Structures are given as C-alpha cells and as structure tokens.
Amino acid sequence: xxxxxxxxxxxxxxxxxxxxxxxxxxxxxxxxxxxxxxxxxxxxxxxxxxxxxxxxxxxxxxxxxxxxxxxxxxxxxxxxxxxxxxxxxxxxxxxxxxxxxxxxxxxxxxxxxxxxxx
Amino acid sequence: xxxxxxxxxxxxxxxxxxxxxxxxxxxxxxxxxxxxxxxxxxxxxxxxxxxxxxxxxxxxxxxxxxxxxxxxxxxxxxxxxxxxxxxxxxxxxxxxxxxxxxxxxxx
Numbered sequence: 001x002x003x004x005x006x007x008x009x010x011x012x013x014x015x016x017x018x019x020x021x022x023x024x025x026x027x028x029x030x031x032x033x034x035x036x037x038x039x040x041x042x043x044x045x046x047x048x049x050x051x052x053x054x055x056x057x058x059x060x061x062x063x064x065x066x067x068x069x070x071x072x073x074x075x076x077x078x079x080x081x082x083x084x085x086x087x088x089x090x091x092x093x094x095x096x097x098x099x100x101x102x103x104x105x106x107x108x109x110x111x112x113x114x115x116x117x118x
Numbered sequence: 119x120x121x122x123x124x125x126x127x128x129x130x131x132x133x134x135x136x137x138x139x140x141x142x143x144x145x146x147x148x149x150x151x152x153x154x155x156x157x158x159x160x161x162x163x164x165x166x167x168x169x170x171x172x173x174x175x176x177x178x179x180x181x182x183x184x185x186x187x188x189x190x191x192x193x194x195x196x197x198x199x200x201x202x203x204x205x206x207x208x209x210x211x212x213x214x215x216x217x218x219x220x221x222x223x224x225x
Contacts, residue, residue, distance in 0.1 A: 044216060045205050045216045094162075096162075104167030105154075105207075110161060
C-alpha cells in the first residue's frame with residue numbers, strides 16, 4: 001500500500017527551526033515527485049516545495065532561503081528543514097506524492113501541525 | 119510567477135444541479151492543471167489531472183476541461199457527498215501554485 005506519514009511538527013518560538021519528516025512506504029521517494037503543501041488554520045492550500053526523481057528542488061517564494069527539502073533514499077524518507085520560522089508559517093504541513101509531474105498528487109499524508117508562537 | 123484565480127469563492131446549489139467551477143491562469147499553462155477536493159477535516163483528494171483526465175476511482179459526474187489559461191471543473195449532478203472545497207493547481211513549472219479554493223455547499 002502506498003502511504004506517507006509525516007512527523008516532526010510541534011510548537012516552536014518565532015525565529016526557531018524545525019525539521020519535518022515524511023516517511024514513505026509502497027514506493028520509492030527517489031523515483032517519484034514528493035511535494036510539501038501547507039494549510040494555515042481555516043485557509044486554503046499553499047504549495048511549499050517539491051523534489052523529483054532527478055533531485056532538483058523548487059520552493060515557493062514565501063519560503064525560499066528559509067526552507068530546505070531533502071531526502072534519504074536509504075530510509076525512503078523526505079525532510080523539510082525549516083529555519084527562521086514566523087507566525088505566518090503556522091499550518092498543517094502535508095507531504096504528497098505523484099509519479100511524474102503530469103499526474104497530480106494522488107497520495108497524501110495525514111499532515112503534521114506546526115505552530116509558531118511565543 | 120503565474121497566479122491562479124478561482125471563481126466563485128463559494129456557491130450553493132441543489133442536489134442534482136450542474137455545478138461549474140472556473141480556474142484562470144495569469145499566463146498559459148497548456149494542460150498542466152489538476153483539481154483536488156477537500157472535505158472538512160480530511161486531506162485533499164486528486165480528482166483530475168492533465169486538465170481533463172479523471173483520476174481512477176473518481177465518480178464520472180466530475181469532469182474537467184480547458185487549456186492554456188481557462189479551465190473548468192464540472193459536477194454534472196451535485197450529490198450531498200460533494201460538499202467540499204475544490205482547488206485547482208498548476209504544475210507546468212515551479213511554483214506549483216494552487217487556486218484560492220471554491221467552497222461548494224448544498225442549498
């Protein structure tokens with residue numbers, strides 16, 4: 001069964017750092033595109049970042065320079081390192097998978113909540 | 119960056135009605151567009167990709183059309199279980215921006 005499980009969320013003070021994990025099963029993260037998408041409380045979906053099979057990474061302007069996506073193929077896990085967090089980063093963070101960019105994100109994790117507050 | 123604008127922001131329709139949601143890109147994106155459904159308290163679900171290709175397992179009352187800058191999601195006969203917020207997403211190039219969402223309710 002294809003599955004994604006996020007972890008690493010929690011309460012963090014403004015200016016702090018946090019690393020989210022997205023553990024994959026049923027497919028290989030190294031041969032798919034896996035995105036991070038976030039949703040602030042009561043708001044819409046916001047695309048954050050993606051890493052595809054070639055290893056290229058892309059980011060939304062709102063997180064560029066602060067967030068870094070990476071993967072560990074041996075653990076079949078994706079990571080999102082988030083630095084210099086602000087209150088505007090408070091959201092549920094989802095990871096989502098598509099086989100190729102054309103096919104849309106057909107598998108989503110359950111999400112992990114990041115709360116940035118003093 | 120290309121902006122994605124959905125309309126309307128919300129709508130209310132009766133069971134059995136034909137419902138149309140529009141998504142407009144600020145620049146052409148060919149057919150690199152997906153539609154997602156998010157029911158309250160759940161994760162998003164892929165409905166359509168490639169602007170018009172129905173994801174496996176999605177009811178045939180959902181359909182998508184368009185290319186370039188203008189796209190539509192149509193529900194041919196609205197059902198109570200279709201109450202949700204619908205999002206378009208473009209992915210011709212990064213950033214893979216979402217529209218702001220359209221909330222669909224039953225009248």
